[in-house]
Amino acid sequence: MKRKSLIILTLGIMGLMIACTGNNSSNNPLLKEYDTPFGVPPFDKIKPEHFEPAIAEAIKQQMDEIDAIVTSTEAPTFENTIYALDNSGELLENIVLTLENLNSANTSDSLQEVLKKVSPMLAKHRDDISMNPKLFERVKAVYETIGQKEYTPEQKLLIEKTYKSFVRGGANLDAEKQAKLREINQELSMLALKFSENLLAENNDYYIVIDDEKDLAGLPESVKAMGAEEAKAKGMEGKWVYTIYKPSMLPFLTYSQNHELREKLYYGYYMRGNNNNEHDNKEVIKKIVDLRQQKAELLGYPTHAHFVLDENMAKVPENVYDLLNKIWEPAIKRAKEERNEMQKLADAEGANIKIGPADWWYYAEKVRKAKFDLDEEMLRPYLSLDAVRSGVFKLTEKLYGLKYEKRNDLPVYHPDCEVYEVKESDDKHLGILYLDFFPRESKTVGAWCTTYRSQRVRPDGTFVTPVVSIVCNFSKPTGDKPALLSYDEAETFFHEFGHALHALFSKVKYAGLRDVPRDFVELPSQIMEHWAGHKEYLKEYARHYQTGEPMPDELINKIEASGHFNQGFATTEYLAASILDMDYHTLTAEKAKLDDILAFEKASMDKLGLIPEILPRYRSTYFAHIFSDVLGYSSGYYSYIWAEVLDADAFEAFVESGDILNKEVASKFRTCVLEKGGSKEAMELYTDFRGKEPSIEPLLKNRGLN
Known part of the structure; x- marks a missing residue:
């Protein structure tokens, strides 16, 4: 997994009126204008008990905004209906983003309990908006003026998307079917939460303990040190512990000579959620699959896939298959x-x-060593976290002129977090970027990029800059060594930074047009991976953590030669x-x-x-x-490979220019794709940049499958 989107759509939030209890709103930091630099969340003041009353109040405020639209005596227009709806719920959006982001990056029992309470509230509120007959009547009235009145392309698209979101939310259903849809949405929201809670528990519950040094045969010293530090953290000093978090598991599977231990560790990984215990996910999945299908049928779609893909570039399942x-x-x-x-x-x-599934990494590494004289441990000294971070920063400076200033005066939700102010080449403020690199028991596995505040333009013309966060689970520092990343981890950082650029560069007037289709969203991230492994740019950023020497040509040539391996x-x-x-x-x-x-x-x-x-x-x-x-x-999991067709073709624009750091090509990519959000159809955005539709050949070539 290389990305997690936590964007809450305006139409996707709200309707239940609940009295604020337990916290006076005047003392609730979530309900005050943040007195922090750049208006970032005051993490040092926010407590789990603040969220439920804050969400209840924010729901009430958005409902007041909705009521103002519905009770207007003026004829429905773009401004008093579509635009007014688009601007509603800003407070609620930011609070929910903060809650869900914290639950993913630094959860606790208290936060999980809050989510159990507010998830049904939010599901009901979504339905109360999308099934509000008077609101839909006004939206429909404006929709029916398309072709009769002159709208800008963006206004027309927002009207169409708004109308369609109501239809997809059940606005055209009769009362009985709407009631059924509400029940389904409520249950699905709780099931998704249960699935995530079960998985987090399973991730933390399983690990292997080694107390005989002979069982460490084959492991590099850095992997041994990692196991020793994990054991010490668990109160088992003198032993070695390996978890099913990938920074711990994959090096063990790659180098351990003990077939039985490899199988034991991998077994814990692939049996997650399938242990017939209180964290088992099989029944949860059954219910989710069934309820999603019921929902799709209620809304007039043959299957859940048809319902989802109707909003994506793929359009229908046949195109995905x-x-x-x-x-x-x-x-x-x-x-x-x-x-x-x-x-x-x-x-x-x-x-x-x-050979079994648990052996693949071990023998693949042996084959790579034999064929290319290359192994992962040869690369890590040149891929310190500092070097990779600096490489990403320098790349975006060369392509887009960005500057980064580390800010120690901003609150953080965990001591591991780093915070940067991102600026344009002329020092104009662009946004705030949080970086959170290392695994912990309170964090979901994987890597993702999200926002605590998305870009928006308020009706008075105020441009709200984004607060963006990249969350990873990278190899931690061990002993006297800094964090030395695997090549895959370095590539992942470049990937997630592409998502961050997409959020930071966004210049969309209407909040409802910020998001792009799921199968387009990986283009900005995956194109960044091309620089991570490009021979020319590796020489630029991959430097030995002790000497500062660049990665030698001999090693870079081996990486290039093994590029299609595995x-x-x-x-x-x-x-x-x-x-x-x-x-x-x-x-x-x-x-x-x-x-x-x-x-x-x-x-x-x-x-x-x-x-x-x-x-x-x-x-x-x-x-x-x-x-x-x-x-x-x-x-939508197919989206990565669908977008790879786009990113492989898009990077060719840089290659064809003769300069992979071509600022003119980068500027065009920024203005045609990264700034535009969903303000045009996805393929139109792409062809604006590339001048043509993509072909599959660059993808097959990149993967060595042609």
Whole structure:
């Protein structure tokens, strides 16, 4: 996972009036104008008990705004209906963003309890707005003037999106069906929360303890030190502990010579949510799949996938399957070749094992070492967190002229956080950026970018700058060494920074046009990955943490030579998860009432022809992308590869210019894509930049699958 979107749409919030209890609003920091620099959240003052009364008050305030629209005696117009609705709920949006972001990055039992209380409130409020008949009547009246009145392209698009959001929210349903939809939305909001809570508990509950140094055979000193520090943190000094958080798990799987321990650790990872305990997610998934299908049918769609994709570039499931299947055939062919090569090596070593999922990283690393004389530990000294951060900053300075000033005077939600003011080349303030790098038990796994405050233009013309946050789970410092990242972690930082740029550069007049389709949203992030591994730019930022020397040409050449290595595995595990997502959400009617989640998953993968040595990147019971509404990728996990068609083609614009740091091309990408949000159709945004629609060939070339 490389991204998490926590954007709350104006139409997606609210309607229940609740008395503020437990906190006087005058003492609630969430209900005051923040007296912090740049108006960032006052994290040092916010407590879990502030959220429920603040949300209740913010709901009331937005309902007052809605009532003003509904009770207006003036004829419905763009300004007094669509624009007024678009500007409602700013306070509520910011409070909910803060709550959900904190719950993901630094949760507690108290925050989780708050979410259980407010999730039904917010679900009801969403429905109260989208099913408000008088409000819909006014929205519809304005919608019907399209073609009769002159609107700007953005106004016309906002009218169309607003009208469609009401229809998709149930505005056209009769009273009985609206009541049913409300029940479904309430239950889905709680199920998504339950899924996430279960997964967080499972992530923290499982680890392996090693007390015999012989069982550390093969592990580099840095990985041993990591295990020793984790054991010390858990009160087991003198032992070694490895968790199922990837910065701990993947180095162990890559280097441990102990096949049984590799299997034991990986077992804990792939059994998350599937242990028949209080954190089991199988029944939760059954209910989510069934309820989503019921909701889709109520709203007139054949399946949940049809409902979701209607808003995306793909439009229908057939287009998604078509792309995934085109890539699947060369990917699985390459994966089988990779497996056979690893099995041959294991046999030659006398390992006397059949390669399994837990062995893939270990033998892949051995093959890479044999073929390219390259292993992960050779790269880490050149990829310190400081070097990679500096490299990302310098890249955006070269492309866009950005400047970064570290701010120690801003409140943070955890001591690990760093805060930067981001400025234009002329020192004009652009936004605030929080960086939160290391794993902890209070943090969700993975990496994502989100906002605590999204860009907006208020009716008086005030431009509100964004407050953006990148949250990761990178390798921590060990002993006297700084945080030394894996190549994948470095690439992930570049990726998430692309999302941050998208949020920082946004210049959209209407809040309802800030968001882009799910299968377009990864373009700004994935294009950044091209610089992370480009030979020319690696030389620029990858520097030894002790000597400051740049990564030598010999090592860079090895990275370039091995660029397509293990792409069969990487592509196949991703495609398998994408197809599993689609298979769940293209179920119709009775088929959505699943008896056995594991049997469904197996049948899906067997039909696909996934080899037993590879598991889907996310198995059902920990597939948070699609079963947690906060992540919002249901029927959309394919988006990464769909957007890769775009980003691979888009980077070619830099390559074709003869300069991968071409400021003119970067400026065009900024003005045509990064600043525009969803103010145009996604393909129109892309062709404005590139001058043509993309082709799949650059993607296949980049992955070595052509």
